[in-house]
Amino acid sequence: ATSQTTTNGRVFAAPSARRLARELGVDIGAVEGTGPGGRVTEQDVRAAAETPEEPSEDGT
Amino acid sequence: MVVGDIATGTDVLVVGAGPGGYVAAIRAAQLDLDVTLVEKDAFGGTCLNHGCIPSKALISATDLAQRVREGEHMGIHADPAIDMAGMVAWKDQVVDQLTSGVEKLCKGNGVTLMEGRAEFADEHTARIAHGGEGQGSESVEFEHAIVATGSRPIELPGFEFDGEHVLSSKEALAMDRVPSSLVVVGAGYIGMELATVFAKAGSDVTVVEALDQALPGYEADVTRVVRKRAEELGIDFHFGQAAAEWTESDDGITVVTETEEGSRSEFDAEKALVAVGRQPVTDALGLDAAGVETDGNGFVPTDDRARTDQEHIFAIGDVAGEPMLAHTAMAEGHVAAEVIAGEPAALDHQAIPAAVFTDPEIGTVGMTEAEAEDAGFEPLVGTFPLRASGRALTMDETDGFVRIVADADSEFVLGAQIVAPEASELVAEVGLAIEMGATLEDVVGTIHTHPTLSEAVMEAAANARGEAVHTLNR
Amino acid sequence: MVVGDIATGTDVLVVGAGPGGYVAAIRAAQLDLDVTLVEKDAFGGTCLNHGCIPSKALISATDLAQRVREGEHMGIHADPAIDMAGMVAWKDQVVDQLTSGVEKLCKGNGVTLMEGRAEFADEHTARIAHGGEGQGSESVEFEHAIVATGSRPIELPGFEFDGEHVLSSKEALAMDRVPSSLVVVGAGYIGMELATVFAKAGSDVTVVEALDQALPGYEADVTRVVRKRAEELGIDFHFGQAAAEWTESDDGITVVTETEEGSRSEFDAEKALVAVGRQPVTDALGLDAAGVETDGNGFVPTDDRARTDQEHIFAIGDVAGEPMLAHTAMAEGHVAAEVIAGEPAALDHQAIPAAVFTDPEIGTVGMTEAEAEDAGFEPLVGTFPLRASGRALTMDETDGFVRIVADADSEFVLGAQIVAPEASELVAEVGLAIEMGATLEDVVGTIHTHPTLSEAVMEAAANARGEAVHTLNR
Numbered sequence A: 001a002t003s004q005t006t007t008n009g010r011v012f013a014a015p016s017a018r019r020l021a022r023e024l025g026v027d028i029g030a031v032e033g034t035g036p037g038g039r040v041t042e043q044d045v046r047a048a049a050e051t052p053e054e055p056s057e058d059g060t
Numbered sequence B, C: 001m002v003v004g005d006i007a008t009g010t011d012v013l014v015v016g017a018g019p020g021g022y023v024a025a026i027r028a029a030q031l032d033l034d035v036t037l038v039e040k041d042a043f044g045g046t047c048l049n050h051g052c053i054p055s056k057a058l059i060s061a062t063d064l065a066q067r068v069r070e071g072e073h074m075g076i077h078a079d080p081a082i083d084m085a086g087m088v089a090w091k092d093q094v095v096d097q098l099t100s101g102v103e104k105l106c107k108g109n110g111v112t113l114m115e116g117r118a119e120f121a122d123e124h125t126a127r128i129a130h131g132g133e134g135q136g137s138e139s140v141e142f143e144h145a146i147v148a149t150g151s152r153p154i155e156l157p158g159f160e161f162d163g164e165h166v167l168s169s170k171e172a173l174a175m176d177r178v179p180s181s182l183v184v185v186g187a188g189y190i191g192m193e194l195a196t197v198f199a200k201a202g203s204d205v206t207v208v209e210a211l212d213q214a215l216p217g218y219e220a221d222v223t224r225v226v227r228k229r230a231e232e233l234g235i236d237f238h239f240g241q242a243a244a245e246w247t248e249s250d251d252g253i254t255v256v257t258e259t260e261e262g263s264r265s266e267f268d269a270e271k272a273l274v275a276v277g278r279q280p281v282t283d284a285l286g287l288d289a290a291g292v293e294t295d296g297n298g299f300v301p302t303d304d305r306a307r308t309d310q311e312h313i314f315a316i317g318d319v320a321g322e323p324m325l326a327h328t329a330m331a332e333g334h335v336a337a338e339v340i341a342g343e344p345a346a347l348d349h350q351a352i353p354a355a356v357f358t359d360p361e362i363g364t365v366g367m368t369e370a371e372a373e374d375a376g377f378e379p380l381v382g383t384f385p386l387r388a389s390g391r392a393l394t395m396d397e398t399d400g401f402v403r404i405v406a407d408a409d410s411e412f413v414l415g416a417q418i419v420a421p422e423a424s425e426l427v428a429e430v431g432l433a434i435e436m437g438a439t440l441e442d443v444v445g446t447i448h449t450h451p452t453l454s455e456a457v458m459e460a461a462a463n464a465r466g467e468a469v470h471t472l473n474r
């Protein structure tokens, strides 16, 4: 019943990066990955959290 | 204990102490919540008492006997005899050790254990009826509840379990001797695992299945390997045969089956095992009093935080639906506990592995080629046949293969289907690869020990890239 | 074939067709290089003919017999007899299947196979002496060469291998009956694996070792588990005893050992197996003619591209030094071939796993706690004892543990030490974790199949984080 990370697609990111995204309230599905093949890294998540246009703060 | 009502309060009430419930309870207690875990039958639930553990014990033991029985070409001469009562007694020891371990772990983490049957009275209260007459009942008031009541075997109409002629898996795992013959109704994973156990123990085993293959749901080339070996063990398969009724016979039981076209067949055996699926346990649980809905099949729908439609009530494990596996129950238990404790946990796993402990084992994780295609990927597939594996040859177990599925574009690993000895273990590496977003190159670039079966995973990944050394790349 | 000289040319000359050489040859051919692979004895090298494969075959077969022999408490009654000639014949079939597979794979990839002994004549020429009299020799001119000549057992002074009283591992793997008693000189991995084989086959086995523990180099708590089980199997250990000399006796052989202080002991047995290490094979190879240097121990030093000090000559596998393992040889073979083909390959692996196929197995990968500390990390360590594993209990094999080592700060996985059944397989997941830069959380966040031994890896990782469910976190 909550809006959550992945939409219909898959997110290629380690479990630790996915959890960090929830913690920081980042929609990981919208983060552009800089890792091999477009993998989303922890750094990508942190960077996304610092850019202001991502207001979603779900993720208790 | 006083007959009548004692009201206690708790942060988290966990109903059912199977792998879902006890894991949730322990994890919640670790996160400093006050936790009460109620169990009506036996700590450890189906998995430890009548499921995963007892079946794997009998599988391992009968497999050992069978392999040595077939060991002549390897220079081993033995004529093993199986004493089923002794084997079951050993299995019971294993179960006791684990279930008492679960109790100790719960207590060690500060979980309050309660024996009795829980029934919700309202959204924040449950009544616990203690077993046995005059033992009374008590009320528990909770902030949060976790429903982990599991599942039970489906009874086919006309085939009520009587423990004598018609057995469920639970009774089949507690026999005191090997039946001379057995009809297994249902070729799902439980039916196939137990058919193999009894064939290796010396029963004449017949499997009847309404659908047209063993292990419906698995790909045909996967199940073919298992069926071929099962047939070598003397198991007789009859597909497209739905069990219709049974009668007592001189030898035990005659199971009558019917095809879709209505033609009937009869199968005689000493006993019949019916393993046609499992259904959630929600009866007499008072879910409606708590305001929790169930779906048409009785399962409790949940979101990715394991929450029911009541924000403060969670459901995990078999009662929350497919996949009905112990490790799913445990993972959901973790998430429920952490969410209650305010952690940013979610059921966001990319892949849930599954194993069938047949001969050889099946281990799968993530997507098949067809599923990858359906999901919009262009699948890139690599395989490695076990007969090319040095380790498999030295184990004298060369049936099967490893298949790995990736996305052609990014080469991200999406899934694997493994039929091999230890397939249940081999999927672990692929599971981690999927969760990490690893590519085929990452798997190939990891040095794998020689000689091992895990090299086959690496070789399958290399094969997908056209650079396998131990097979000719097509 | 004409007696005398025929000169052929090739892009890549690979000398030695063990796991290093044949993998390099196949990979180079896949990359469109013209490749010639020369082997003087048997395709597949030590590993397939006298090492990894034969030893693992006898280990698996004798283990099967032993486990069923001890199966009474599990309800299995058998009195297995081992026919060593039959077991060795089966092992030979396994070897034949794999070595003929290697030849087929080489040919299928377009590698030119040549039988004969190679000796470098100069920096770009080798002379190949064909076996047998009058078979002549030929010259091969090469652009690049890969030296993959492997290793041979070290002979202790006074203990020359005679195949009769004093055996090397090669001869021990080809016996036609089980010796009534055996002295094993050296408790390294080869000595320990073979001591276990013969103890399970029924020999009276004594192990003498100059150092003070079994499997020197492994941590004490790791080797303790293996030694305890070996002692249960009846193996007698004597540490601090260096083999000094031997004499023939009525029963076979008397091995005389000496302690550091000079006190002598005698050990009688039918035969002695000497397994005190292996040394590189570089004699009569003409490395100096090719301008390739060796180090003081005869190994060929190489850089991270597997290059010797001659840019165009590579060395891989045992001849290139420690770790002398088949999978290292293969990985180096890959890199050498790819570098020659101009690919950006390098030996940049973070971790090379190693396994010892004792009872239980040992599997290690990456750093120990002490190594992590030395490398400047603050180690965070988690363990899981096998006796708490449901799968281990159902296999009736509960000796051992999984230990995982991480960096406390980043929680990056750095290594694992596993003593368990299938430890050789279980390290695969940890190896991938290390190569991927996975954290403990990533391992814990990957769902592991229940009931499996791989759950123990997850539990050890959870234990390091203080959140294990199936052990009490200290």
Ligand SMILES: Cc1cc2nc3c(=O)[nH]c(=O)nc-3n(C[C@H](O)[C@H](O)[C@H](O)COP(=O)(O)OP(=O)(O)OC[C@H]3O[C@@H](n4cnc5c(N)ncnc54)[C@H](O)[C@@H]3O)c2cc1C
Binding pocket: B015, B016, B017, B018, B019, B020, B021, B038, B039, B040, B041, B042, B043, B044, B045, B046, B047, B048, B050, B051, B052, B053, B055, B116, B117, B118, B119, B148, B149, B150, B151, B169, B170, B190, B281, B284, B285, B316, B317, B318, B319, B324, B325, B326, B327, B328, B329, B357, C449, C450, C451
């Ligand atoms: C023969 C067999 C083999 C299996 N093998 C495997 C396998 O190898 N791997 C695998 O992953 N899965 C296996 N499974 C499935 C596995 O057992 C289940 O997925 C798992 O047990 C689900 O856990 P759970 O916690 O949801 O429920 P359960 O384990 O079913 O536990 C539920 C508990 O709740 C208790 N309970 C129910 N109602 C109440 C109430 N009102 N009050 C108090 N207590 C209550 C029950 O008594 C029970 O102890 C097997 C199942 C069977 C039958």
Ligand SMILES: Cc1cc2nc3c(=O)[nH]c(=O)nc-3n(C[C@H](O)[C@H](O)[C@H](O)COP(=O)(O)OP(=O)(O)OC[C@H]3O[C@@H](n4cnc5c(N)ncnc54)[C@H](O)[C@@H]3O)c2cc1C
Binding pocket: B449, B450, B451, C015, C016, C017, C018, C019, C020, C021, C038, C039, C040, C041, C042, C043, C044, C045, C046, C047, C048, C050, C051, C052, C053, C055, C116, C117, C118, C119, C148, C149, C150, C151, C169, C170, C190, C281, C284, C285, C316, C317, C318, C319, C324, C325, C326, C327, C328, C329, C357
């Ligand atoms: C009993 C035993 C068990 C072992 N178990 C394992 C195990 O389980 N796992 C593991 O990883 N490792 C194991 N090893 C080690 C493993 O066998 C070696 O690490 C591996 O074989 C090294 O491969 P290589 O290609 O470098 O050399 P080798 O396999 O030794 O092959 C070298 C080849 O070169 C040929 N050769 C030498 N000189 C010439 C020449 N001048 N001209 C032509 N040909 C030549 C030789 O005949 C030989 O065939 C074991 C070893 C032994 C002895």
